[in-house]
Amino acid sequence: xxxxxxxxxxxxxxxxxxxxxxxxxxxxxxxxxxxxxxxxxxxxxxxxxxxxxxxxxxxxxxxxxxxxxxxxxxxxxxxxxxxxxxxxxxxxxxxxxxxxxxxxxxxxxxxxxxxxxxxxxxxxxxxxxxxxxxxxxxxxxxxxxxxxxxxxxxxxxxxxxxxxxxxxxxxxxxxxxxxxxxxxxxxxxxxxxxxxxxxxxxxxxxxxxxxxxxxxxxxxxxxxxxxxxxxxxxxxxxxxxxxxxxxxxxxxxxxxxxxxxxxxxxxxxxxxxxxxxxxxxxxxxxxxxxxxxxxxxxxxxxxxxxxxxxxxxxxxxxxxxxxxxxxxxxxxxxxxxxxxxxxxxxxxxxxxxxxxxxxxxxxxxxxxxxxxxxxxxxxxxxxxxxxxxxxxxxxxxxxxxxxxxxxxxxxxxxxxxxxxxxxxxxxxxxxxxxxxxxxxxxxxxxxxxxxxxxxxxxxxxxxxxxxxxxxxxxxxxxxxxxxxxxxxxxxxxxxxxxxxxxxxxxxxxxxxxxx
Amino acid sequence: xxxxxxxxxxxxxxxxxxxxxxxxxxxxxxxxxxxxxxxxxxxxxxxxxxxxxxxxxxxxxxxxxxxxxxxxxxxxxxxxxxxxxxxxxxxxxxxxxxxxxxxxxxxxxxxxxxxxxxxxxxxxxxxxxxxxxxxxxxxxxxxxxxxxxxxxxxx
Numbered sequence: 001x002x003x004x005x006x007x008x009x010x011x012x013x014x015x016x017x018x019x020x021x022x023x024x025x026x027x028x029x030x031x032x033x034x035x036x037x038x039x040x041x042x043x044x045x046x047x048x049x050x051x052x053x054x055x056x057x058x059x060x061x062x063x064x065x066x067x068x069x070x071x072x073x074x075x076x077x078x079x080x081x082x083x084x085x086x087x088x089x090x091x092x093x094x095x096x097x098x099x100x101x102x103x104x105x106x107x108x109x110x111x112x113x114x115x116x117x118x119x120x121x122x123x124x125x126x127x128x129x130x131x132x133x134x135x136x137x138x139x140x141x142x143x144x145x146x147x148x149x150x151x152x153x154x155x156x157x158x159x160x161x162x163x164x165x166x167x168x169x170x171x172x173x174x175x176x177x178x179x180x181x182x183x184x185x186x187x188x189x190x191x192x193x194x195x196x197x198x199x200x201x202x203x204x205x206x207x208x209x210x211x212x213x214x215x216x217x218x219x220x221x222x223x224x225x226x227x228x229x230x231x232x233x234x235x236x237x238x239x240x241x242x243x244x245x246x247x248x249x250x251x252x253x254x255x256x257x258x259x260x261x262x263x264x265x266x267x268x269x270x271x272x273x274x275x276x277x278x279x280x281x282x283x284x285x286x287x288x289x290x291x292x293x294x295x296x297x298x299x300x301x302x303x304x305x306x307x308x309x310x311x312x313x314x315x316x317x318x319x320x321x322x323x324x325x326x327x328x329x330x331x332x333x334x335x336x337x338x339x340x341x342x343x344x345x346x347x348x349x350x351x352x353x354x355x356x357x358x359x360x361x362x363x364x365x366x367x368x369x370x371x372x373x374x375x376x377x378x379x380x381x382x383x384x385x386x387x388x389x390x391x392x393x394x395x396x397x398x399x400x401x402x403x404x405x406x407x408x409x410x411x412x413x414x415x416x417x418x419x420x421x422x423x424x425x426x427x428x429x430x431x432x433x434x435x436x437x438x439x440x441x442x443x444x445x446x447x448x449x450x451x452x453x454x455x456x457x458x459x460x461x462x463x464x465x466x467x468x469x470x471x472x473x474x475x476x477x478x479x480x481x482x483x484x485x486x487x488x489x490x491x492x493x494x495x496x497x498x499x500x501x502x503x504x505x506x507x508x509x510x511x512x513x514x515x
Numbered sequence: 516x517x518x519x520x521x522x523x524x525x526x527x528x529x530x531x532x533x534x535x536x537x538x539x540x541x542x543x544x545x546x547x548x549x550x551x552x553x554x555x556x557x558x559x560x561x562x563x564x565x566x567x568x569x570x571x572x573x574x575x576x577x578x579x580x581x582x583x584x585x586x587x588x589x590x591x592x593x594x595x596x597x598x599x600x601x602x603x604x605x606x607x608x609x610x611x612x613x614x615x616x617x618x619x620x621x622x623x624x625x626x627x628x629x630x631x632x633x634x635x636x637x638x639x640x641x642x643x644x645x646x647x648x649x650x651x652x653x654x655x656x657x658x659x660x661x662x663x664x665x666x667x668x669x670x
Binding site for chain 1: 556559569570572574575578579
């Protein structure tokens with residue numbers, strides 16, 4: 001299909017933008033071409049401001065801000081055109097910095113701002129608002145409006161997740177297109193005409209779909225806000241960290257907003273190879289698990305009365321070795337089993353597999369919670385690293401459960417608690433079935449019914465609290481950055497396993513340990 | 516169902532005369548407005564099913580055009596054009612005067628349900644403004660007295 005090596009890609013044309021020549025595909029519009037070259041919305045790129053155009057939505061051409069001067073071969077003079085809807089052609093010359101372009105942007109901004117409320121001090125979008133940014137860059141400071149600004153509804157309840165301020169809306173129709181093109185639910189429309197135009201839902205129908213909060217992400221102004229993040233923090237006080245969502249095997253890219261040491265929100269982060277520009281609402285709100293009240297924050301062990309109580313790290317590690325050593329010596333590794341979790345990072349599942357290999361434990365499996373999938377992003381496997389766990393050798397858990405029920409096991413090392421949840425891949429396991437075991441050691445982020453049978457619990461980090469990589473369902477390996485510090489005592493699985501390995505005197509453990 | 520079988524059959528036959536069936540939606544809205552007196556949200560929902568569009572797309576049309584109303588209006592739809600050429604020859608004063616004569620504001624219906632008063636965009640009668648439309652009839656070159664005489668003659 002492609003041309004001979006060394007020649008330009010078939011169907012490619014050369015365009016010149018502000019004096020620099022680029023080869024681009026001829027079936028693209030100017031904005032698509034520049035976006036494909038990675039030149040849009042980056043400091044060293046080509047600056048073409050835009051509101052209505054979005055790389056993953058159909059062209060609307062309504063905001064008029066992306067005007068540039070175009071000269072096509074044969075044109076006698078340059079003309080202003082919107083870059084979002086201008087097809088590229090061989091020899092196209094683009095000027096984004098001319099006087100005429102500056103005047104056009106200024107004019108568009110003046111019209112957009114004519115009725116826009118001066119809400120910025122109380123607007124959630126302030127600080128990440130394209131209108132604010134572009135007004136600063138291209139607008140004029142003073143308004144020529146003598147008439148009172150349009151008054152409209154400030155708090156429209158669009159549905160369970162999103163609120164609308166009609167006064168702030170600039171009618172770019174991104175949200176309307178999102179609901180029609182991406183989710184196919186079509187809840188939103190523009191009603192009325194002229195300066196009375198407003199985003200509206202059909203009477204009795206709410207904006208209510210599994211991806212609804214993306215409309216707040218793509219709203220270039222503060223018109224659409226998520227009820228979850230509304231009035232919660234000023235965005236300029238957020239540290240934005242590149243993370244991934246861990247709610248399912250897709251591994252959607254998110255920007256993690258952190259303030260006061262806590263995660264305040266996830267917003268979708270564009271990655272065309274994984275999630276485009278979107279994330280599902282369930283994934284977006286899954287950040288709430290990081291600071292959930294049922295997070296484990298300390299090692300737990302049984303006291304004399306059998307109660308599970310907080311203990312120090314050293315005590316917990318010693319207790320693990322004290323329980324495992326006689327089992328291994330007297331009954332052998334055959335009575336021990338290891339259950340991996342799709343929530344643990346590649347580094348942690350590998351450390352777990354190595355630990356089990358050194359012990360010679362070969363009864364292993366992957367516990368995975370399954371649920372509904374959809375055609376857009378949501379995967380049936382409700383963990384971020386199921387593929388990574390499989391890659392290091394954790395397979396289906398059926399064999400392990402069979403041995404357990406057959407009475408062939410005495411000890412269980414468990415990452416996470418997906419083993420117990422009702423809709424696991426395999427027949428659900430009741431915690432009571434583990435009651436007969438000599439030793440159950442759990443490594444988990446959150447409290448769970450496993451506590452009823454666990455002898456030892458090690459508190460581990462959420463993906464947002466650690467360094468680690470995750471392999472998504474398509475085999476894409478992603479390495480999110482650490483966004484927040486975990487509570488003291490909350491460590492990586494690999495760290496606990498390393499210490500237990502040392503306490504057990506296992507070969508290869510503790511050699512590099514300096515402290 | 517508020518759109519009965521006969522009306523539905525008419526709409527569907529009009530759909531067949533358009534290359535894109537949804538091209539007939541505007542006409543269908545006129546049929547519904549004429550026959551049912553308004554395009555209620557039930558009617559809009561039924562139209563959205565007939566045309567296989569989102570309900571809010573029907574609402575967009577209903578609220579964009581002045582011809583359609585979501586609730587029943589009075590027996591006579593009286594609208595005064597207030598676009599620029601009519602405004603320049605006194606359409607707004609005329610509308611004010613009519614409001615006073617009928618005792619209602621623009622957008623309201625007289626308590627007896629006789630007249631609904633509205634404002635209209637350009638009807639193409641610019642040379643004969645100010646003007647008003649009552650149903651399908653144009654009344655042109657109006658002053659307040661002439662307009663009131665026409666209104667009083669309505670049953």
